[in-house]
Amino acid sequence: MVSDELNEMYEEIVMDHYRNPRNTELLSKPDYEVEKNNPFCGDEIKIQISLDQNQKTVVSVTGRGCAISQASGSLMAEKINLLPYKELQSNVDLFRKLIRDEILSEEELDLLGDVSALSGVRKFPVRIKCAMLSWVALEEIIKKNN
Amino acid sequence: MNNFETEKIRKDFPILNRKINGNPLIYLDNAATSQKPISVIESISNYYSEYNSNVHRGVHTLSIEATDAYELARTKIANFINSKPEEIIWTRNTSESLNIVAKGLSKSISEANNIVISKMEHHSNLVPWQQLCIETGAELRYLENDSDGIIDLVHAREIIDKNTSILSITHMSNVLGIINPVNELREISIKFGTKLVIDGAQSVPHFLVDVRALDCDFLCFSAHKMLGPTGIGILYGKKELLEKMDPNYFGGDMISEVTYESATWNDLPYKFEAGTPNIADAIATGVAIDYLTRIGMDNIFRHEQYLTEYTINKFSELSNYKIIGPKIIKNRGGVISFNHKNLHPHDVGEVLDKFGIAIRTGHHCAMPLVRSYDIVAAARASFYLYNTKDEIDFFIESLIEVENYFK
Numbered sequence: 001m002v003s004d005e006l007n008e009m010y011e012e013i014v015m016d017h018y019r020n021p022r023n024t025e026l027l028s029k030p031d032y033e034v035e036k037n038n039p040f041c042g043d044e045i046k047i048q049i050s051l052d053q054n055q056k057t058v059v060s061v062t063g064r065g066c067a068i069s070q071a072s073g074s075l076m077a078e079k080i081n082l083l084p085y086k087e088l089q090s091n092v093d094l095f096r097k098l099i100r101d102e103i104l105s106e107e108e109l110d111l112l113g114d115v116s117a118l119s120g121v122r123k124f125p126v127r128i129k130c131a132m133l134s135w136v137a138l139e140e141i142i143k144k145n146n
Numbered sequence: 147m148n149n150f151e152t153e154k155i156r157k158d159f160p161i162l163n164r165k166i167n168g169n170p171l172i173y174l175d176n177a178a179t180s181q182k183p184i185s186v187i188e189s190i191s192n193y194y195s196e197y198n199s200n201v202h203r204g205v206h207t208l209s210i211e212a213t214d215a216y217e218l219a220r221t222k223i224a225n226f227i228n229s230k231p232e233e234i235i236w237t238r239n240t241s242e243s244l245n246i247v248a249k250g251l252s253k254s255i256s257e258a259n260n261i262v263i264s265k266m267e268h269h270s271n272l273v274p275w276q277q278l279c280i281e282t283g284a285e286l287r288y289l290e291n292d293s294d295g296i297i298d299l300v301h302a303r304e305i306i307d308k309n310t311s312i313l314s315i316t317h318m319s320n321v322l323g324i325i326n327p328v329n330e331l332r333e334i335s336i337k338f339g340t341k342l343v344i345d346g347a348q349s350v351p352h353f354l355v356d357v358r359a360l361d362c363d364f365l366c367f368s369a370h371k372m373l374g375p376t377g378i379g380i381l382y383g384k385k386e387l388l389e390k391m392d393p394n395y396f397g398g399d400m401i402s403e404v405t406y407e408s409a410t411w412n413d414l415p416y417k418f419e420a421g422t423p424n425i426a427d428a429i430a431t432g433v434a435i436d437y438l439t440r441i442g443m444d445n446i447f448r449h450e451q452y453l454t455e456y457t458i459n460k461f462s463e464l465s466n467y468k469i470i471g472p473k474i475i476k477n478r479g480g481v482i483s484f485n486h487k488n489l490h491p492h493d494v495g496e497v498l499d500k501f502g503i504a505i506r507t508g509h510h511c512a513m514p515l516v517r518s519y520d521i522v523a524a525a526r527a528s529f530y531l532y533n534t535k536d537e538i539d540f541f542i543e544s545l546i547e548v549e550n551y552f553k
Contacts, residue, residue: 003167006500010493015552041492041508042522064522066490067552130492 008120009127010067014075017114018067023077027060032145036137038129043069045134049141055085061134068118068127073134075115080138092139099128150449155441156532158183169502172537177320177348177481177528178506179370182434186373189433193426201425202399202416216425219432220415223380226435227365228356232414233388235381236428240347241270243366243381244314246418247343248274250391251312257283259311262340264289264297264326265518266319269511271345271366275314284311293519294472295322303334310340317349321510321524322471323454323481325349332361341387347371351438351530352479353447363387369427374434378427381418388414395420446531450480453529453538457482460542467545470524480529483510486545489552491525497548503541 030048037044043065050058061077063070076095080088094112098104101122109116121131156162159181164171173181193215199208201216217231224231237243255261261275265288279286287305290298306313313335318325332342341363349355350365351372357365365382369375383391393400393411397420402410411417438446455475461467461484470483486494491507498505506526509516516524527541 003500006497009496010551037522039509039513041490042516043490044522064490066492068492069490124496127492127496 005120005123009124011117011120013114013117014071014120015067017071017074017078021061021070021074021077023060023074023081024062025060026062027058030060032141034137034141034144036133036140038065038069038133041066041069041130043130043133045069045073045137047073047134047137047141049085051085056082057085057088058082063134065133066127066130068121069130069133072118072131075118076134076138079113079115088138089142092135092142095135096132099131150445150531152449152532152534156534158185158437159532160184160187162532166502166504167500169500172501172503172533172541174527174529174533174537174541175504175506176530176533177371177510177526179376180351180373180530181532182373182375183437185437186375186430186433189430190375190426193429198426200422212425215429215432216423219428219430219435222432222435226439227350227382228358229382230385233382233385235383235388235415235418236423237366237379237381238377238424239370239379240268240345240366240368241379243364243379244271244343244345245274246381246394247314247364247366247383248278249394251341252278252282253392255282255284255311259309260285260287260305260307261312261314262287262289262302262306262310262335263314264316265291266295266322266324266512266515267314267316268320268345268347269513270347271314271316271343272514275312289315295319295324296472297326297331299327299330299334302331306331306335306338306340308338310335310338312343313340314343314345316345316347317355318352318479318481319471319512320348320481321483321512321515321526323479323483323528324472325477325479327477328360328362336361348479348481352443352450354443357382369431369434372434373437374431375427378424378431380431385414388418393417393420397421399423441531447479449531450529450533451475451478453533453535454478454480454482456535457527457529457538457542460538464542464545466549470519470521481526482528483524483526485521485524486549489548491523493552494525494545494548497551498541498544501540501544501547503544 027048032049035046045063048060059077059081061073121127161181197208197211199212201213220231220234223234290301343364344362346365346367350367368379400420402412466487495507508523
């Protein structure tokens with residue numbers, strides 16, 4: 001009874017991240033921290049970031065909300081953890097491109113890796129905000145600390 | 147329900163023939179807005195194709211016809227809630243009606259006063275009072291309720307006092323479905339001369355509301371939740387209070403005499419209706435009232451109570467879904483908020499939509515209330531006269547499907 005479209009949104013990788021979110025352990029002394037919520041649906045996300053001695057990102061993402069918002073946070077955490085801090089913005093840009101249904105090159109899709117499993121959300125306009133929440137929060141950290 | 151002909155009623159609502167994602171539409175979002183019968187829809191096109199014209203102005207036939215129809219609709223509303231036509235003001239919606247009251251009473255409020263509301267108010271009956279208190283320095287006090295939404299009347303007696311200028315309360319909660327004890331609250335507040343404002347957005351569409359029996363000073367509601375069109379709401383106010391209140395908007399139709407230096411206001415209700423009104427939708431609202439009256443408000447309420455009780459009982463078989471609000475039928479209308487213990491309401495709503503079922507998910511414009519249950523959002527099913535027991539059965543089955551889908 002459930003449509004293919006729905007299965008595309010609740011893709012297997014997405015559901016796995018929803019059920020078992022990654023990088024949820026809170027950091028004891030984060031360098032940056034931001035909490036963001038989407039008041040319309042009540043999704044909440046908290047991101048903590050510490051930079052190691054090589055300026056690499058150590059991230060923690062926690063929150064509560066719908067499957068899409070929480071899976072997206074977990075996928076993002078897995079993606080950006082241990083990435084050089086200066087590469088974060090390009091990942092945000094890439095994710096936005098994916099969600100806006102722009103055409104991504106093979107190389108870009110490779111860069112996104114598992115995160116591209118969220119592309120099914122594109123067919124559900126009201127859920128785009130859910131998928132974007134953690135990325136918008138990350139961007140806020142980057143902008144604040146520029 | 148034996149004597150309630152749901153199948154016949156359903157034929158009057160063209161939208162109920164729609165398929166959503168290949169399934170028949172099951173519309174359980176009536177607390178947000180109701181569907182419209184064909185008579186209401188046709189009334190709008192009939193106005194525009196037969197007698198479209200401005201009201202209260204022309205001497206020509208069309209203008210007279212439009213004015214008569216427009217004023218007849220006002221009379222229908224007045225009769226429906228047992229008031230007088232001059233006490234009925236057309237607005238855009240419940241929110242605007244409440245704002246007009248808040249602004250209109252602002253001059254009589256000072257920092258010595260307090261305003262009492264409940265914790266389950268829709269933002270539209272919370273924010274205007276919050277703002278009024280910020281502006282005037284008056285204190286905003288909240289009635290307490292238990293987890294089922296039952297208002298604590300002992301506490302109410304403590305906080306309502308001689309300085310309580312306004313008591314504004316939702317007649318029926320759009321989240322919990324509970325019907326509030328407005329009679330008791332009137333009794334408590336009357337000796338202090340407190341003005342009683344009732345948000346009737348969820349009550350007037352579903353059961354008989356009699357402003358004389360309630361002795362309320364103001365009643366605010368929207369047409370679109372009671373089979374009428376969007377974009378039109380109603381403000382009832384006691385004549386002597388409306389007469390004292392200043393208008394919020396100035397312009398055409400609301401004046402009596404205008405010079406280059408000053409102006410005087412028109413009589414009630416026109417004082418509050420500046421500019422060309424929403425004529426077509428006012429007339430259609432009258433047609434919606436005709437429809438409701440023909441079916442009978444008592445019958446409608448009984449049917450909804452039957453569906454609500456049936457749904458509550460069915461929910462007891464769903465171990466992972468929990469109802470937020472009273473689980474008994476006493477003092478309760480057909481609004482059922484619920485949550486799954488693990489799943490977010492958005493996910494529940496999204497999958498239900500694939501089955502053709504429309505429910506509301508989110509904070510229901512009552513953020514503080516929803517938060518007080520330590521949840522971020524809730525799902526809500528709400529009923530009206532065209533809903534059936536079969537629809538509820540499919541809804542309950544689908545809730546199990548939703549759970550399986552996310553397993």
